Amino acid sequence: MEDEPAENISGGDADAGRFTEFEPGDGTSRAEAVADRLGDIYWQKTYGGRDAFECLVRTILSQNTSDVASQPAHDALMERYDSEAHRASERSSGERNDPRDGQRDLAASLADAHQDELAETISSAGLYNQKSATLIRLAGRISEEYGGEDEFDEFVRTEDPGDVRDALLDMKGVGPKTADCVLLFAGGRSGVFPVDTHVHRIARRLGLADSAADHEAVREALEAEVPAEKCGFAHTAMIQFGREYCSARKQACLDGPEACPLYDLCDRVGVDELAEDVVDPADAADD
Structure with missing residues (x-):
């Protein structure tokens, strides 16, 4: 097994999460065999323990961009709008703390944020006008409906996963992948398999889902x-x-x-090894 990456692939603290007991599969599911092989070559760690609202913020920032672009945006947002992070920054720089700091949580701060200032803060993540509007809208809804980020976190961690997922999907700007990431990384829910562009492509390439399956169909199959x-x-x-x-x-x-390392478990849908040509699995289905 390779060493765990230096950075938490799901975002957040590198030491966050819990290790999952690794049990070899019984061979009845090729998808499980793939999971077992991935566990052998990488890790069996399920990341979690993140605050639900911050997880939601991070996932929104990561939409349609890379970690390299979204991580600086997340860090800048937290430093500017999260009271605890802002106070820590002031302490490290020797600046004087404002005694009013810390009276409101991140959701309340973002709900009252000026969109142009927030957009500037998260500009490295791309689509910053759209994302800033989404974050302000979500922060306002969570503050109004749940009373703040702590109450929202409690809801995500303790309520029925199906009800949590439905509530998240009812929020404009939150899609299935974002909702599933919140359930997995904040709620710590087992049985949740978020589907991003990598998972969508690879599951279909392997033949674990129909070549023309959309993200939701891939999630259901996995x-x-x-x-x-x-x-x-x-x-x-x-x-x-x-x-x-x-x-x-x-x-x-x-x-x-x-x-x-997955060659023997892969159907290589869309891959022509002789011609060294590759197309999207969905396009291979049209041939």
Whole structure:
């Protein structure tokens, strides 16, 4: 097994999360066999323990951009709008603390934020006008409906997962992947397999879902076949696999069977090894 990445792939503190007991599959599900193999080459750690509202903020910032772009935006937002982070920054710089700091939580601060200032703060994440409007709207709704970020966090952690997911999806700007990330990384819910662009591509390439399946169909296929306790680490490990072995632009299998650790478990949908040609799995279905 490789060492755990220096940075938490799901965002947040590198030491956050819990380790999942690794049990080899019984061979009845190829999807579980893939999860087991990913657990062998990467990690069996399910990241979690993050504050639900901050997790929501981070996931919104990460939409349609890379971690390299969204992480600085998250850090700048937290420093400017989160009272605890702002006070810590002042202490480290030797600046005088404002005694009024810390009286409101992050959701309340963002609900009252000026959109142009918030957009400037998160500009590195891209689509900053759209994302700033979404964050202000979500912060206002969470403050009004739940009373603040602590109450929202309690709701995410303790209520029925289906009810939490429905409530999140009812919020404009929150899609299935964002809702599932909040359930997994903040709620600590097992059996949740968020589907981002990497997971969507790889699950169809492997043949674990129909080649033309949309994100929701891929999620349903994976959650039906991967044991609940393995979904969390399989999600993050599959993202890492997509970055290292099976990106949209380069596929390790074109360098030979020995180059890809999942070669024997993969249908290689859309991959023509002889012609060294690769198309999206959905396009392969049209051939």
